[in-house]
Amino acid sequence: xxxxxxxxxxxQIIFDLIDKSPEPMKAYSILFNVQxxxxxxxxxxxxxxxxxxxxxxxxxxxxxxxxxxxHNSSCQVSKATAFSICEICEKVTEISSTGLSKYLAxxxxxxxxxxxxxxLEFFGxxxxxx
Amino acid sequence: xxxxxxxxxxxQIIFDLIDKSPEPMKAYSILFNVQxxxxxxxxxxxxxxxxxxxxxxxxxxxxxxxxxxxHNSSCQVSKATAFSICEICEKVTEISSTGLSKYLAxxxxxxxxxxxxxxLEFFGxxxxxx
DNA sequence: TTTAGATTGTTATAATATAACACTATGTAA
DNA sequence: TTACATAGTGTTATATTATAACAATCTAAA
Ligand SMILES: [Zn+2]
Ligand SMILES: [Zn+2]
Ligand SMILES: [Zn+2]
Ligand SMILES: [Zn+2]
Numbered sequence: 001x002x003x004x005x006x007x008x009x010x011x012q013i014i015f016d017l018i019d020k021s022p023e024p025m026k027a028y029s030i031l032f033n034v035q036x037x038x039x040x041x042x043x044x045x046x047x048x049x050x051x052x053x054x055x056x057x058x059x060x061x062x063x064x065x066x067x068x069x070x071h072n073s074s075c076q077v078s079k080a081t082a083f084s085i086c087e088i089c090e091k092v093t094e095i096s097s098t099g100l101s102k103y104l105a106x107x108x109x110x111x112x113x114x115x116x117x118x119x120l121e122f123f124g125x126x127x128x129x130x
Numbered sequence: 131x132x133x134x135x136x137x138x139x140x141x142q143i144i145f146d147l148i149d150k151s152p153e154p155m156k157a158y159s160i161l162f163n164v165q166x167x168x169x170x171x172x173x174x175x176x177x178x179x180x181x182x183x184x185x186x187x188x189x190x191x192x193x194x195x196x197x198x199x200x201h202n203s204s205c206q207v208s209k210a211t212a213f214s215i216c217e218i219c220e221k222v223t224e225i226s227s228t229g230l231s232k233y234l235a236x237x238x239x240x241x242x243x244x245x246x247x248x249x250l251e252f253f254g255x256x257x258x259x260x
Numbered sequence: 261t262t263t264a265g266a267t268t269g270t271t272a273t274a275a276t277a278t279a280a281c282a283c284t285a286t287g288t289a290a
Numbered sequence: 291t292t293a294c295a296t297a298g299t300g301t302t303a304t305a306t307t308a309t310a311a312c313a314a315t316c317t318a319a320a
Contacts, residue, residue: 008266008268027307027308028306028307040270042308043268043270046308048267062192063249065308084243097240100237109225110225113214115214115253117254118250118253119250119253120250121250122237122239124247138297138298138299140298156276157276157277158276171300171302173277173301174299176276176277177298181297195307263319265319266316266317266318267315268316270313272310273311274310275309278305278306279302280301287294287296289292289293
């Protein structure tokens with residue numbers, strides 16, 4: 001269950017924008033889009049993004065330097081995320097597979113170490129682009 | 131088996147530097163270190179990095195914008211990589227686990243799609259930092 | 261109400277990465 | 291050999307992504 005964080009004004013503005021975007025948004029594209037709402041500087045955007053990532057409302061797609069809203073109730077706490085990324089149209093989908101997350105959470109490296117935090121990005125072609 | 135690519139001068143200089151580094155190197159740190167060898171501009175570094183990544187001699191750690199040499203003979207072709215990253219000392223280790231790579235290569239998303247390319251980054255504390 | 265912590269607004273700057281263009285080396289094929 | 295294609299180089303400039311520093315303001319709890 002998503003714990004309810006009361007978002008501040010900037011956080012809410014930026015979350016709403018990302019949440020209704022059909023594709024991952026980049027920080028400066030976000031900035032451009034919220035300037036009419038009074039958010040004028042990169043730092044205002046990055047601070048909101050940092051917080052939204054921290055509380056799990058959005059995720060950063062590391063290979064793309066872009067952000068998407070989370071629609072998976074389980075990753076908020078764990079910071080254990082998986083995505084598929086289309087190499088043609090750049091569509092990104094968050095993967096929520098119990099099997100996958102269990103496998104990764106139980107994976108032990110050669111020192112026997114387990115990891116509760118991970119980020120997995122799959123690359124391929126989406127349905128439309130195949 | 132690593133296919134032998136004959137590296138060009140710049141590629142070799144930069145690969146050697148990364149290969150002997152005990153930790154991932156960032157592009158501008160590489161640039162600083164190779165300036166005495168005649169590589170003076172960021173683009174010369176990025177071009178060599180791009181090629182080295184393409185042929186699998188190095189990998190990019192996406193969450194850190196840094197590069198490490200590959201010591202795993204199987205990931206060159208597949209571009210299927212996994213790493214563990216220490217959140218304190220930033221030590222990065224490439225994971226080569228047959229089980230993990232088989233699991234991920236056979237993972238099907240909810241559309242039944244499989245992915246031969248992926249990048250997985252685990253986060254935790256290394257032996258020394260635990 | 262006091263106070264600590266989080267958030268904001270702002271300017272400046274750092275760090276990461278690519279565009280564009282002219283030139284050079286290298287391999288392949290007529 | 292000569293022509294051609296491909297890859298790599300050197301260079302300048304610029305684009306993109308992200309953080310430092312500091313003062314002001316808001317918010318929630320003691
Ligand atoms: Zn999520
Ligand atoms: Zn696509
Ligand atoms: Zn490797
Ligand atoms: Zn460590």
